[in-house]
Amino acid sequence: MQQDKLRLRTTRSFVAYHGGLKYKKHMVSRREFLLKLARLVPLAGAGVVLCDPFRVLFDDGLSFALTEQDELVLSAPKARYWASTGRGVEGVSHEHRSRVVRCLLCAQGCFIGEGERGRCRTRMNVKGELRSLVYGRPIAIHIDPIEKKPFYHFLPGSAAYSLATSGCPLRCKFCQNWEMSQAAPEDYRVERKTAETVALNAATLQAPVIAFTYNEPTVFTEYLLDIAGEARKLGLRSVLVTCGLMNETPLADMCRALDAVKVDLKGYSESFYRNVCGAELKPVLRSIKQVARSRVHLEIVNLVVPTLNDSDEMVKDLITWVLNEVGPDVPLHFSRFHPNYQLLNLPPTPVATLERARDAAMAQGLRYVYVGNVPDHPGNNTRCPYCGKEVIKRTSFFVTEVHVKGGRCAFCRRKIAGVWG
Ligand code: SF4
Known part of the structure; x- marks a missing residue:
């Protein structure tokens, strides 16, 4: 009744x-x-x-x-990080709508009219108030090895309780998870889960880490922050796998709540970002620097796509930027592209291209550089940059040997950058 x-x-x-x-x-x-x-x-x-x-x-x-x-x-709760534009936005439309809002969560900065959604499809203007349509609505949950994210210098061998919703502010033509990233929330039937439930489930399954991954987790920032808060209460760590397009304030909030962030630096070129990803490079670089300045562990991935971002010049510029702006200790992964989504016409990245990028990065002074998405390649192993011995060996995404003790090389006792316990 x-x-x-x-x-x-x-x-x-x-x-x-x-x-x-x-x-x-x-x-x-x-x-x-x-x-x-x-x-x-x-x-x-x-x-x-x-x-x-x-x-x-x-x-x-x-x-x-x-x-x-x-x-x-x-059922969508009120979102954070937005502003009301009051009388409407001149120039965008001939129609003056009194309840337009501007989303301040990511660099796309969408102006959203009443009843409409932002570019990521997950944030909607409901009667002048921005709501999150993905809060509490995970569409995928898996336990992965943390190496799959990839994090190679953060609790190696740990199980990561990995969670995604739908939605993404980008339109990468090579997206490897487009079924989730390019979907709208209503495209999936979901079982709602509170932040507390997610953290409890991860703890019950003995996963010491919760990973926000697969789609672009920025679009579920409110949910992510709440989950990370609950996870911390239970002694779990939280990590983020991101394109880095979020604005400074939400990223500052994330850095307070998270323990590690992996940013996809998709290419070192504004035109590549604009034409292939539908976004801008500058905000991503700013985010990487912001994470590097925080207490949060940082790793960077560059997916090398044949003919689009694999020129020696672009790779060299990317390496130089990483070295100068965030330093030689931030792990850098050059990952192999596999044909997917709108780029089925391109071949997988030749392994030689990834090896050339890795050699160039190490020659320039980066200490931890990896070849990604090539199972069993020796470029998956971590070498001590001082004595040259292999301190972590990996087969596919699995750690087979660890010779790091108390954050130091077990052979020469020099410090290995990362979070080890
Ligand atoms: S989070 Fe979504 S709605 Fe907000 S600015 Fe980015 S793309 Fe637009």
């Missing part, structure tokens, strides 16, 4: 709420109502029609259905 009252209240506010949205009208004709009812009664049993995914409701003779998308919007 109490539940029915609650639903009835929801129904009334829903009518008012939908008056302000243009994308869908939910008053249905008597015929449509009867058709819906006819479909639902066999499922729910005669006389009981309050069931998912459609809830048919009665309200003073009026009725309509609550779709999954409606539920998604109605």
